[in-house]
Amino acid sequence: MSLATYSDLLASVAAWANRADLDAIIPDFVTLAEARINRDLRLRMQLVSTTFSTVGGTRSQALPSDWLEFQNLDVSGGASSAPLNYVPLGYMEEKFPDNGSLGKPSIYTLQAGNFLLAPTPDIVYTLKAVYYAKFPALSVTPTNWLLTNHPSVYLNACMKEFSLYTMNDERAARWEAMYKSAIKDVQDADDSALSSGSALRVRAG
Incomplete structure (x- = not known):
């Protein structure tokens, strides 16, 4: 059986499960599998580059909807560019309370779908980011790079979710392995491939 598209994956999970009554629930297995895969993989194919423009007096910036993790985040102002360093939210709130001092940002933290900058930008700065993006959900696009190149990842993850759903711990353990x-x-x-010197391919955001 082919495993090239979302429909193929749904049919394959149904066949491996050998159940004719799960058509309505199998898409949930795929959704749960994708959430886990996005937590577990950080591949060069997931890297996306983009830019943000700050707003003077505002320290919050919305994260891209497909964001998983920053690889690099730099701030540019004038002729200079410098990396922004990540700090825990508690540290930022202690050192820069209530949107306090203004200036060129040097640190950032994460909060509820946003990243916060400190000091709070005093003018417009350009932020250059490279981040790991989620694989496009198969419920939205018929296929993606991971399914095309590594269908076993999807199938194994989905079958693990099926085994949990049917409360079969032994099968769940095998699919998990x-x-x-x-x-x-x-x-x-x-x-x-990266350590051997292959060129890093960054997709445009």
Whole structure:
């Protein structure tokens, strides 16, 4: 059976599960699987570059909807550019309370779908970011890079969710082991290619 599209994956999970009564719930297995995969993988194919423009007197910036994690975040002003360093939210609130001092940002933190800058920008600055993006959800697009190149990751993750749903701990453990092995293979191959000197490919945001 082909595993090239979302419909293929739904049909394959139904076939592996050998259940004819789960058509309504199998899409949930895919959604849960995708959430886990996005937590577990950080591949070069997920890297996206983009820019933000600050607003004077405002320290909050909305994160992109597909954002998972920053690889780099730099601030540019005038002729100079410098990296922004991540700090815990508590540290920022202690050192820069209530949107306090104004200036060129040097640190950032994360809060509820936003990233916060400190000092609070006093003027417009350009922020240059490279971040890991979520794989496009298969319920929105028929396929994506991961399904095309590593369908076992999707199938194993979905079958783990099916086993949990049917409360079959033994099968869940087997699918979990296969999922972890597939994830490790994909991540190790990507890390190895990067360390061997392959060019880093950054997709435009």
